[in-house]
Amino acid sequence: MKIVLATRNQGKIEELRRILGGIDVLGLEAFPDAPEVPETELTFEGNALLKARAIAAHTGLPAVSDDSGLCVDALNGMPGVLSARWSGRFGTPDFGAPDRDRANLELLLDQLADVAAADRGAHFVCAAALVRPDGGEQVVVEGRMDGRIIEAPRGDGGFGYDPIFVPDGETRTSAELTAAEKDAISHRGKAFRALAVSLARPTEAGVSRT
């Protein structure tokens, strides 16, 4: 069985291969003409489905995609679907930003500067979608990792907001966990493991949410 993961990010492709062992996972680099799909939806689910539908239609193969982000309680759940572009133009070299991830994280820390420890709850969400071509099955699953935002970054692992997020039950940030430790509890790990169940056991057509 072959599926295509709607990303050019080699790290994501390897991660899905590990979780789905036995299934042949292709990345978008195998389909140079695949369309760019802008993330115009206001929900993780909407964006994940948007990308998976477009790639299933283009490739004729079952397509998997994900949309992930950080939801901060004191920001009413934002940055959410905007997590990767939260700092807008200020995350570009024009404004002296070291890199996009760092600018996003620094902006978030500034926005939470006056927020007390008790109100710094947050969670990561990953929506993972599987769409089979030709109007076949569509599944979206959601994984979640709860925790809190600390006041200064710690750790070199992971990416994005990992250095300022401490998962519930941990004293280390996500960026201080090993890759295996993070996979075991992370929103992406949970979502992709749930999707692996759907891949092994196809359901009827229609959007189902796990």
Next chain:
Amino acid sequence: MKIVLATRNQGKIEELRRILGGIDVLGLEAFPDAPEVPETELTFEGNALLKARAIAAHTGLPAVSDDSGLCVDALNGMPGVLSARWSGRFGTPDFGAPDRDRANLELLLDQLADVAAADRGAHFVCAAALVRPDGGEQVVVEGRMDGRIIEAPRGDGGFGYDPIFVPDGETRTSAELTAAEKDAISHRGKAFRALAVSLARPTEAGVSRT
């Protein structure tokens, strides 16, 4: 009758004098030792009360304060209480920001870049608090102005997010209205007019919300 408005902003003081005509409105510049009150609450009401309570306790006079901000639907109601500091460090000269208001507005436009016209609804909120000293009356009123966020700034009037906000029923931005036109429909105009009623007709102690 004398009241103190918990601000050093001369524009706000003049505005309240116009609305309250006949009441002697002092600004914080008359009380050089007045404490700085950080806006640590997660609601407009909470911040307005926090400031008014501190200033009433310090001055022994009835104190009025306000907390205002822009709530954007596609950002789950943010920037909200963080409106004035939304761009964090990126609104400072260190990062080449022209000024704080401009940086906040540019960041918001970037965050909404992929949001369709139908989803660009927003509203301004002003919570205005009146606190009488010595455990007397406490009132909070809220004014609201509904509208939508456009794609590029227009107009030189007003301040803050006015150049990208078009009130319902208008084709002009808040920054293209005259001061009198804006006062008549604005969140601040509505809140302060409601508070003027409370000032003229004292109620019993306790927090009441209009």
